[in-house]
Amino acid sequence: xxxxxISTHLEDRILQVTLDRPxxxxxxxxxxxxxxxxxxxxxxKDDDVGCVIVTGAGxxxxxxxxxxVGGNVFGLDETMRPSLEDVRSGYxxxxxxxxxxxxxxxxxxxxxxxxxxxxxAINGAAxxxxxxxxxxxxxxxxxEKAKIGFVFGKIGVTPEACSTWFLPRIVGMQQALEWVYTAxxxxxxxxxxxxxxxxxxxxxxxxxxxxxxxxxxxNNRSPVAIALARQMMYRNSAAQxxxxxxxxxxxxxxxxxxxxxKEGVASFLEKRDPAFTGSTNKMPPFYPWWDSEQ
Numbered sequence: 058x059x060x061x062x063i064s065t066h067l068e069d070r071i072l073q074v075t076l077d078r079p080x081x082x083x084x085x086x087x088x089x090x091x092x093x094x095x096x097x098x099x100x101x102k103d104d105d106v107g108c109v110i111v112t113g114a115g116x117x118x119x120x121x122x123x124x125x126v127g128g129n130v131f132g133l134d135e136t137m138r139p140s141l142e143d144v145r146s147g148y149x150x151x152x153x154x155x156x157x158x159x160x161x162x163x164x165x166x167x168x169x170x171x172x173x174x175x176x177x178a179i180n181g182a183a184x185x186x187x188x189x190x191x192x193x194x195x196x197x198x199x200x201e202k203a204k205i206g207f208v209f210g211k212i213g214v215t216p217e218a219c220s221t222w223f224l225p226r227i228v229g230m231q232q233a234l235e236w237v238y239t240a241x242x243x244x245x246x247x248x249x250x251x252x253x254x255x256x257x258x259x260x261x262x263x264x265x266x267x268x269x270x271x272x273x274x275x276n277n278r279s280p281v282a283i284a285l286a287r288q289m290m291y292r293n294s295a296a297q298x299x300x301x302x303x304x305x306x307x308x309x310x311x312x313x314x315x316x317x318x319k320e321g322v323a324s325f326l327e328k329r330d331p332a333f334t335g336s337t338n339k340m341p342p343f344y345p346w347w348d349s350e351q
Contacts, residue, residue, distance in 0.1 A: 058099075062089035064114070065096060070107035071271045072100055072173075073264075079115030084123035085186045087132035090160035093190075097167040097175075104336050107275035107283075109171070110267045111194060112178040118203065121185030131214075132160055161186040161218030165193035169219070169291065172284035172337040174274050178267040179203045179254065184242070189216065192223035195287070196270065199245040199254040200263045206242040226294070228252045279317035281335035285309045285344070292347055305346055312341035 058065075064077040074096055076083035100106045113119055124130050134156030147153040154163075168175055168190075177194040184206040191197050199205070207224070209216050216224070216237055224233040232251050236243070245257045258266050274283070289309060293302035317335040324331035 060092045060096070062086060063092050063096065067105060069272065070105060070275045071268060072096075072103075072106045072109045074109060074111045076111070076113045076119050079113075079117070081123060081125075082117035082120035082182060083113045083115070083187070084120050084125075085161070085190075086123050086126065087160055090132075090164050093164045094167040097164075097171045101170070101172040102338050104280065104338065106173055107278070107280060108271040109173050109175045110178055110264070110271055111175065111191075112264060112267070113180050113183075115181075116202075117181040117187075118179045118183040119185075119187030119190065120182050121187050121208070133157065159217045161189055164190055165218045165220075165223070168193035172280075172287070172340075174271075174283060174287060176267050176271055178263050179205065179245075180260065180263055184208050186218055189218035189220040189223075192218070192220050192227060197254045198263060198267050198270070199248060199257050200260045201245055201257055202260055203245040203248070203254075203257075204242050205245075205248045205253065206240060207236050208240045208242070210238065210240040277330050277333075279313070279321065279331075279333040279335050280337050281317055281333075281340060282313050284337050284340065285313065288345070288347075308341070308343045308346070312343070316341075 060077075062076070062078055064075045066073045066075075074093070076089065078084060078089070097109070100109055122130055129135050132155075134152070137152070137156055139153070139157045144153060144157060148158075174196075175194040177191040177197040179191060179197060179199040181200065181202055182204045183191060184204070185208055188205050188207055207216060207220070224236075228236075228251050236251070243251070243253075245254065248254045249257050256266065289302070289305055293305060296302060317331075317333045320331050320333055
């Protein structure tokens with residue numbers, strides 16, 4: 058499919074998604090949000106995709122929201138005065154989706170709900186939504202030239218893109234609050250020291266390092282087991298009790314042992330590579346278990 062604000066390339070079951078507005082430092086728009094939501098929703102069910110890498114074209118990852126557009130730059134409907142109940146009850150209604158719900162949050166939720174692991178390759182400036190969109194990604198690598206900032210306080214708005222859920226879980230509450238309060242622009246080394254990024258790379262080494270990591274995730278791995286593990290890790294770690302994890306773990310182990318687990322055991326005993334046949338289009342019957350919790 059052809060997109061207007063992003064580009065995609067699929068090779069060896071690794072889907073590279075590139076934010077592709079280099080003339081504006083890949084500034085984020087409502088159109089980009091909609092295209093990213095679609096690409097993650099599609100990748101989630103595509104058996105040809107084993108892992109997703111997100112990076113930026115040119116010298117930036119994403120310079121934040123495009124503040125040059127007319128009207129409400131965040132794409133929100135200023136005629137509305139929504140309540141929390143309005144958002145909850147009308148969550149999927151067009152007027153709420155298009156006029157009230159945070160566009161960055163729709164993207165990070167699409168990443169969070171994706172069945173495939175997601176790696177962020179932060180090649181340059183990543184501020185505002187450029188920083189917060191990476192929080193829903195599983196692993197972040199950064200170029201030495203990356204600059205990362207949670208700069209919302211500088212323009213009088215709050216953190217978005219579900220970042221108040223993700224960021225404290227990644228770096229801890231104290232670090233998250235300091236970065237949001239100060240709105241400092243972090244170097245790649247500072248982001249690494251704070252636990253936000255896994256590793257820092259020379260610019261030319263960033264994507265090869267991301268692809269090497271993605272290959273380790275994709276090769277000889279059950280797509281169903283990976284999809285389950287991803288959702289189990291995020292959701293069980295936020296549960297109130299380890300019993301919730303035990304309940305979900307039990308079902309996940311039960312059903313994977315009937316499918317790809319048999320092939321995995323056989324390949325181990327026979328000292329050969331596994332040939333997994335599971336599909337993320339046909340997940341175990343208890344999935345998604347969280348639908349019954351809402």
